[in-house]
Amino acid sequence: WGHHLTNVLLHAANAVLLFLVFRRMTGALWPSAFVAMVFAVHPLRAESVAWVSERKDLLCGLFFFLTLWAYASYAQHRFSWRRYLTVVALFALGLMAKPMLVTLPFVLLLLDYWPLNRVATDHRSLTTLLLEKLPLIALSAVSCLVTPWAQGSAVAPFEMIPFGTRLANALVAYVAYLRYFFIPTDLAVFYPYPVTGLPVWKTLSALLLLTAISAAVLLARRRCPYGLVGWFWYLGMMVPVVGLVQVGSQAMADRYTYLPQVGLAMAVSWSLAQGVAVRPRWRSTCEIAATLALLAMMGCAWHQTSCWRDNESLWTRALNCTNDNAVAHNNLGLSLADRGRNDEAIAQYQKALAISPRLTMALGNFGAALADRGQLNEAANQYEKALQADPHYGEAYVGLGNVAADRGRWDEAVSLYRKALALKPELPEAHVNLGAALAERGKWDEATAEYHKALKISPGYVDAHYNLANAMAAQHQLNQAIDEYQKALALKPNLADARNNLGTAFQQLGRTAEAVLQWREALRLQPDLTASLGQLAWTLATSPDDSLRNGPEAVALAQRLVQSSSPPPAQWLDVLAAAMAASDRFPEAVTVQQQAITAAERQRDTAKIPPMRERLKLYQAGKTYREPAPSRGS
Numbered sequence: 001w002g003h004h005l006t007n008v009l010l011h012a013a014n015a016v017l018l019f020l021v022f023r024r025m026t027g028a029l030w031p032s033a034f035v036a037m038v039f040a041v042h043p044l045r046a047e048s049v050a051w052v053s054e055r056k057d058l059l060c061g062l063f064f065f066l067t068l069w070a071y072a073s074y075a076q077h078r079f080s081w082r083r084y085l086t087v088v089a090l091f092a093l094g095l096m097a098k099p100m101l102v103t104l105p106f107v108l109l110l111l112d113y114w115p116l117n118r119v120a121t122d123h124r125s126l127t128t129l130l131l132e133k134l135p136l137i138a139l140s141a142v143s144c145l146v147t148p149w150a151q152g153s154a155v156a157p158f159e160m161i162p163f164g165t166r167l168a169n170a171l172v173a174y175v176a177y178l179r180y181f182f183i184p185t186d187l188a189v190f191y192p193y194p195v196t197g198l199p200v201w202k203t204l205s206a207l208l209l210l211t212a213i214s215a216a217v218l219l220a221r222r223r224c225p226y227g228l229v230g231w232f233w234y235l236g237m238m239v240p241v242v243g244l245v246q247v248g249s250q251a252m253a254d255r256y257t258y259l260p261q262v263g264l265a266m267a268v269s270w271s272l273a274q275g276v277a278v279r280p281r282w283r284s285t286c287e288i289a290a291t292l293a294l295l296a297m298m299g300c301a302w303h304q305t306s307c308w309r310d311n312e313s314l315w316t317r318a319l320n321c322t323n324d325n326a327v328a329h330n331n332l333g334l335s336l337a338d339r340g341r342n343d344e345a346i347a348q349y350q351k352a353l354a355i356s357p358r359l360t361m362a363l364g365n366f367g368a369a370l371a372d373r374g375q376l377n378e379a380a381n382q383y384e385k386a387l388q389a390d391p392h393y394g395e396a397y398v399g400l401g402n403v404a405a406d407r408g409r410w411d412e413a414v415s416l417y418r419k420a421l422a423l424k425p426e427l428p429e430a431h432v433n434l435g436a437a438l439a440e441r442g443k444w445d446e447a448t449a450e451y452h453k454a455l456k457i458s459p460g461y462v463d464a465h466y467n468l469a470n471a472m473a474a475q476h477q478l479n480q481a482i483d484e485y486q487k488a489l490a491l492k493p494n495l496a497d498a499r500n501n502l503g504t505a506f507q508q509l510g511r512t513a514e515a516v517l518q519w520r521e522a523l524r525l526q527p528d529l530t531a532s533l534g535q536l537a538w539t540l541a542t543s544p545d546d547s548l549r550n551g552p553e554a555v556a557l558a559q560r561l562v563q564s565s566s567p568p569p570a571q572w573l574d575v576l577a578a579a580m581a582a583s584d585r586f587p588e589a590v591t592v593q594q595q596a597i598t599a600a601e602r603q604r605d606t607a608k609i610p611p612m613r614e615r616l617k618l619y620q621a622g623k624t625y626r627e628p629a630p631s632r633g634s
Helices: 002-026 029-041 043-050 052-075 081-097 099-113 118-122 126-132 134-154 163-182 200-219 225-241 261-278 280-309 311-321 326-338 342-355 360-372 376-389 394-406 410-423 428-440 444-457 462-474 478-491 496-508 512-525 530-542 551-563 570-582 586-602 606-620
Strands: 250-252
Touching (some): 002 052, 002 261, 029 261, 029 280, 043 280, 052 099, 081 134, 099 118, 099 126, 099 134, 099 225, 118 126, 163 225, 163 261, 200 225, 261 280, 280 311, 311 326, 326 360, 342 360, 360 376, 360 394, 394 410, 410 428, 428 444, 428 462, 444 462, 462 478, 478 496, 496 530, 512 530, 551 570, 570 606, 586 606
């Protein structure tokens, strides 16, 4: 909630700044307020605010509006280096937040034309204004050079998406964003590239519409300068994100409109204000229309934001609003798998692969789902297909390593995990699974090193803390193990196995009361967890601490334990016998202990037989068995 609240506050601050900027530059109260209100509640803003990791949009917007404020102060006064350098510094901060701000010098030139009217009042030539923007343009150029390098493999090569396809998609996207501005329905978190490409008629229609609007605002520039500024603000600011330089696999995205559509809102707002100025009798009609439009946007924004409540609703919404959306099918499948709905997840992966047979994410997730079903051969086949589609897909090697581990082929698993890490050294799952495979080979130091590497990459990785704790416990480093179990449980409190193992570590340190609490919590989370049933029943039956012993409860737990397997292991019968003796049910204890000894002989578990016979003698004598008082270790 804290992250979401931060985003809401940043967006609110941006809306206020937007109002103040236009109020300062134009002196118009209600048109400025209307632009700010449209910006604040438009449904297209939902993605930038609800998606926590899109905070870069909000920070970029904050510095963008602060830069406009500083520029207005600079432009409306005599030249001042302090004011000018403030503009440059704020612009630099905005670029560091998100590089799509590279077009801001262009926006400032538009604002010089209107509403600042610097060309008319100062009789400055375009060359002078451009020279004034050179430091800003230089910063934009540096950002344009650095960004593709920083994005790395996320930038799609032209071999994957040809320039002609990108240009066609850009033209259609411009019109689509325009439509969503005025009719904000069917918004989705992911818009896929059309599988069969864009029809020529659609591309040409988009080009004609954009050309017609551009020509209209140019012809009306003297009468309606705000139309020209608003329209070219929109066109210009969209250039970095319209797909000519393709980052990711989406055809378009709602978040890209965060700043560009301010220009459209400005053009509409001042057009309404101009209409009212020419025909005052239209005022009431415009006020009612503006109010209804804002209310409608608020309702749509509420609905759109509600889709972000969880992954399942988010990706279901995307599927309802788009066609042939392989990514949405894959991600919905992943969400269903996380909820244990494996069959439904597999159906979604199959739909994704029917649309895009080489989608590596879907192939990998399909393989994982099949492995969870125990269909290891089929799972391995999917991972192999993923590697054929992308030989650098390290996650597929992790999946193949998991298949090898499930088959007990630990050396093969180690080799496959190492291949994954050679491709993607920052893959925490590969480090954890490699550590687990090394632990199976008794290589505890190497396993521990892998868990630490995983935690360095992802400090909140629960499996890394849990596996590291198990490794520490296996090496009798119990205090360190307890610390790691507690870290895992702080991140995931309902991890029953971690509760059980934490209880075992407490017991080995002589902290039996704390152990009992952990075993009880483990059984609350997972009532059929045999490890906790056995340890808790044994402790309640045999503890030397009178305050902990509870014979009847021990019997109830031990009976659940024995009934969970047929035939029950000798060790579980031994627990039940001790519990019955603790409840003064000695004849039954003798019978069950004899059964335990017989089971141990049948299982050839010779080490357990002598102590079981010693306990049998106690029960025959009408005595209970007590564990020796524990010594507190370290």
